[in-house]
Amino acid sequence: MARWDAGGVYSFDRTRTRADVFAIDTPPPTVSGSLHVGHVFSYTHTDVIARFQRMRGKAVFYPMGWDDNGLPTERRVQNYYGVRCDPSLPYDPSFTAPDKPGKHAIPVSRPNFVELCARLTAEDEKIFEHLWRYLGLSVDWSMTYATIDRRAQRVSQLSFLRLLRRDLAYQLEAPTLWDIDFRTAVAQAELEDREQPGAYHRIRFKPSSGEGAFVEIDTTRPELIPACVALVAHPDDERYKPLFGREVITPLFGVRVPVKPHALADPEKGTGAAMICTFGDVTDVIWWRELGLPVRAIIQTNGAFKPVTWGERGWESTDAARAQAQYDQLAGLSAVKARTRIVDELKASGDLLGEPRPITHAVKFYEKGDRPLEIVTSRQWFVKTMEFREQLLARGRELEWHPPYMQARYDNWINGLAGDWCVSRQRFFGVPFPLWYKVRVDGSLDYDAHLVPGEDRLPVDPSTDVPYGYDPGQRNQPGGFAGDPDVMDTWATSSLTPQIAARWEEDPDLFARVFPMDVRPQAHDIIRTWLFDTVLRSHCEFDSLPWKHAAISGWVLDPDRKKMSKSKGNVVTPMALLEAHGSDGVRYWAASGRSGTDTAFDPGQMKVGRRLAIKLLNASRFVLAQPAPHGPVTAAIDRGLLTMLARIVRESTADLEAFNYTRVLERTETFFWSFCDDYLELVKGRRYGDQGPALAASANGALLAALSTMLRLFAPFLPFVTEEVWSWWRDGSVHRSAWPTPEEVLAACGGSEDDRAVESLQFAAAVLGAIRKKKSEEQRALKTPVAKAVVRAPAAQLALLPEVEQDLRASGLIQQLETAAADALLVDVELAPPDTPGEERPQ
């Protein structure tokens, strides 16, 4: 490793033009988590491609980023140091974190908190880099970035301001998906469904006229009755048609709400009528918006029912005193507790019909959260995506997907988009929105009056920096300014990794040499987030794809076919693996996993990889012990070997260009083993001069050419062992050597392919195999001489015999060799008697 660094083997040559560059948009791993075997797996895939392209002569732009931005870091810092962020506190320059977290979290200011985040992530990054180097990633370590560093912040804020200037970013107060524990908005892309137990409650609503039947609905969230603003049913539903336009009275609270028709109401579900609340789920939001309903919000940002004085606008009740009394019981409670309470009240009032019927249903969660999402009205920043849907689908078709079927996930996601991208988060550790608002004389914020910094000032922190034309004393004062308190979604920054790594608008020369990049390697679970968002940003800013290829890797599954993850406790630490099986061994296993395919964690394969590396070491030692000069390759089986190898080189080059690395490794390995088992055995005697110097030179020439080629074919997969062997006899690094070409291999044996020579080699190997089989069947030592061998074969094959006979006699220890015509190859083998003393090599 030290040698690679010292020689600048992996340095990016920025004098090269775009056509000679291969640029990789390396995924920045989340440093707050630990690296697991899945990282080793997918990063190896990328490294194989990087090494191949480098040997092909490309200047490989292979940076490394650290994703230290966002909630995972916040959470880790909170737990590691035992602190919590309180933005209202002033910065304390003398603050030092305790060695161990105490019982109670220590409140610290936002700048102090951010300092702790930076300190901890810096330590994590060192550990990560060590592992990557140990694994042998051919990253240019002079080009690292972190998603929270100044460069990333600058790019992130710059890109945001550009979107804002073009009206592609906007602010809106609207119902937003909200995590009540993290107390932040979350985006559609961060949702996941989880099966949760719940129960249908059948509730009756009294007609406001006092006449006619009660209207019954089923709901899983009866606690939201005070937030009910309407009932809804399908427009064609005969049962409810007469009710459309009329009003009903909510139970317990006595609020008059209309009955409305809407096509989304499913007559098959429940009673066919549903309660619309502000807001129980995303369907409520659609109904509320499309039917123009009022808001009766009751859930606060912490998930508790907010205190309400009944009688506010929109909260009229036929019995305000009763409504207030009912509601006072709920105020301050969580949704779950409120549900229990209200069910008791409904039972008492007779408005709950029958018992709740338990069900299991999918509920939306923030993917990192522990409690179901609520929908809370708040002011958030959005980036326009809906209007670009068709164009983004076209970008998806333009992108080359590996494997191709992964494009379906991208299309699926775009076709399912429900709204623009909410990019603001009510968190502390992240890239701040680079703007301020004017404060009106009455102290309220004028959100339409942004104050934005010049691009040359970026990055800014609006909580400490001051907009032009103002002085710090005017912060939060009437007539003054106030900083936007939010930070951006981590994906808002991560979606700019090509721009960050390529130093957009900072180093235009570099940017022009590497952007758009060649490949984005990533896993399939973040196509809807990272890949999609990156395409969006590039499309908006540059009207182009950010890269030409998307190389999608699968997951590593444990033997039970479950995704390996920390929470399941089935993760093996990567460092222990690398130490146990060797980096080449682990890489061998990883490289056997095809693009997009989930792969079983398999230490057995790592052992095989290590064995291959050792075999390569030993075979190389044999090849390089050149007992006679090497010279022109003339013998048939030597030319056959190089012809086969030339074909493998041709196929492997095409496969690696197409990101199909598994096939290359498999094919090269198969060739190498037959090279060891058959070819080396066949030429062993000849190369020592048994058949004279010319034929010895032919064997040695072929051995050297084959070894040189195989080492280079293996180099992207097994960088350590190949570099070691290369250093025994060649100058420089194998990883900077030229990728082999068929022409180069054939040049060593006369310049053209030779089918007949290939057949000769295969024929000789088959005869040798038959002799070995006989010895094995007879349970005799391999050094047992063959008293007599009769090769029965078609005439065409027998015609090949003279060219390989001497090699066969020597390697098979054949004393008497005869031939006979036959339809297919069959070898009669007669071994020397067991007690024959002359178990020695015939001359």
Added chain:
RNA sequence: GGGCGCUUGGCUCAGUGGUAGAGCACCGCCUUCACACGGCGGGGGUCACUGGUUCGAAUCCAGUAGCGCCCACCA
């Protein structure tokens, strides 16, 4: 509900029109002068199921089932 992928020997997987393959595991043999962190050999599969196309199907087409994943406005 829509979509994608997978289903080949005990295990992990190649193989996409022409007589079923590899590695691991298993069994047997061999300390051969590159390699016992080794080598050689062997047993083992009606290629999920049904139908179709074809001279011929693991391979192409249609459908079915199971598993996994992605997506969706699941009151």
